[in-house]
Amino acid sequence: EEQLVESGGGLVKPGGSLRLSCTASGFSFSSYDMHWVRQVAGGGLEWVSGIGHGGDTNHADSVKGRFTISRENAKNSLYLQMNSLRVGDTSVYYCARGVPGGLDVWGQGTTVTVSS
Amino acid sequence: DIQMTQSPSTLSASVGDRVTITCRASQSIGPWLAWFQQKPGEAPYLLIYQASNLQNGVPSRFSGSGSGTEFTLTISSLQPDDSATYYCQQYNNYSGYTFGQGTKLEIK
Numbered sequence: 763e764e765q766l767v768e769s770g771g772g773l774v775k776p777g778g779s780l781r782l783s784c785t786a787s788g789f790s791f792s793s794y795d796m797h798w799v800r801q802v803a804g805g806g807l808e809w810v811s812g813i814g815h816g817g818d819t820n821h822a823d824s825v826k827g828r829f830t831i832s833r834e835n836a837k838n839s840l841y842l843q844m845n846s847l848r849v850g851d852t853s854v855y856y857c858a859r860g861v862p863g864g865l866d867v868w869g870q871g872t873t874v875t876v877s878s
Numbered sequence: 879d880i881q882m883t884q885s886p887s888t889l890s891a892s893v894g895d896r897v898t899i900t901c902r903a904s905q906s907i908g909p910w911l912a913w914f915q916q917k918p919g920e921a922p923y924l925l926i927y928q929a930s931n932l933q934n935g936v937p938s939r940f941s942g943s944g945s946g947t948e949f950t951l952t953i954s955s956l957q958p959d960d961s962a963t964y965y966c967q968q969y970n971n972y973s974g975y976t977f978g979q980g981t982k983l984e985i986k
Binding site: 797799806807808809811812820821822823856861862863864865866868869870871 | 879909910911912914916921922923924926927928929933965967969974975976977978979980
């Protein structure tokens, strides 16, 4: 079964840092683009960052310069390093597998709360 | 940045109805549009990719069409399990993904 499992969420103060992880199983992780998408409670979806299977990266303007996406293919793992966190970054963060034009496998999400 | 606008924001329909949700892009995105279904407490679920391709396992009552700036998701015969929020999503090589604001579909 193709599966993604996120971890690393929690409560952090404004200005703090957090590193999210996503572990893949059941498919050839190194062959796929991977993404982070977030969702405010009761709100819509916002794409955060993506990394190609070749390692090229892209970030939403709202997180550029603060968040960094990376991957470690040997560990079937995706990461999101989040620095200079703001209250507005409070969300459920999902990792998702990218296929041409879509995101076809999603994790269950991990909750990040930024509050003093 | 490319903006995605869905309509309507909410929709109420009866079992068996034909339902259409529209998504408009602020500039042409070719066929690079996907549709997702999300139920409360769950992750989004891919229904349609590249505007009109049905994801494996998705019931055939779901269909997608369009290209360029205007796209539609159609449910041909609404079922009780279709109560959910639906999102469109575009992919642009330079600016990444953008989601529409969502359409909440309620069953009467």
